[in-house]
Amino acid sequence: MEEGIVLSSFLTSMQKILISACLLGENVKYDGTNNDIREHAFIQKMLKLNLLVPVCPETLGGLPTPRVPVEIKEHRAINKEGIDKSDAFELGATLACNIAQEHAVCMAILKSKSPSCGSGYIYDGNFTKTLVPGDGIGARKIKEKGIRVFNEKQLDAAEAFWETLDKL
Secondary structure, three states: OHHHHHHHHHHHHOOEEEEEHHHHOOOOOOOOOOOOOOOOHHHHHHHHOOOEEEEOHHHHOOOOOOOOOEEEEOOEEEEOOOOEOHHHHHHHHHHHHHHHHHOOEEEEEEOOEOOOOOOOEEEOOOOOOOEEEOOOHHHHHHHHOOOEEEEOOOHHHHHHHHHHOOOO
C-alpha cells in the first residue's frame, strides 16, 4: 500500500505537457472536428501517466465551435469575413500560458499551421492555404514563457526532448 502512495505521489509531481485539445480528439477546431493523435505511442504513454494538459486557446478566448476560419495577417487574427478576432486570440493565449504555469508544464505539443498553435509555419492570411514562416498567437506566447514547442508532426523529437528532461 505504501509503495502505491509513493508511486502516485511521484507521478503527480512530474512536469506535464501542454497539448492542443484537438490533438486529443476534442472537437474544438474551427469546423467542429479534431486532429486526434491519441494512437501515437508517445501520446498513449503520456495519457497513461496523466501528464497531458489539453488547451484550446481559441475556445479559451471565448470563440465558439464551429467558427469562421481565422488566419494571421500583419500580426492580427482576421477571420475569413474580415473581422478582427485578435482580442479573443490574445486572451486565449494568455489563459493557456496561465494553465501551463499552474501545471508546471515543461513542453508543449501544439497543432501545426494553426493561427493559435502553429509553430514555425502558419497560413499567410489570404485563405489560399499558403504557408509562411511564423507562429500562431498562442504558440508565440508559450515560447515567450520559455516552453519548448513541438507540433504533431514532431512527436519523435518531442519524445526525445522529454527523455532528456529532469521531470521532477
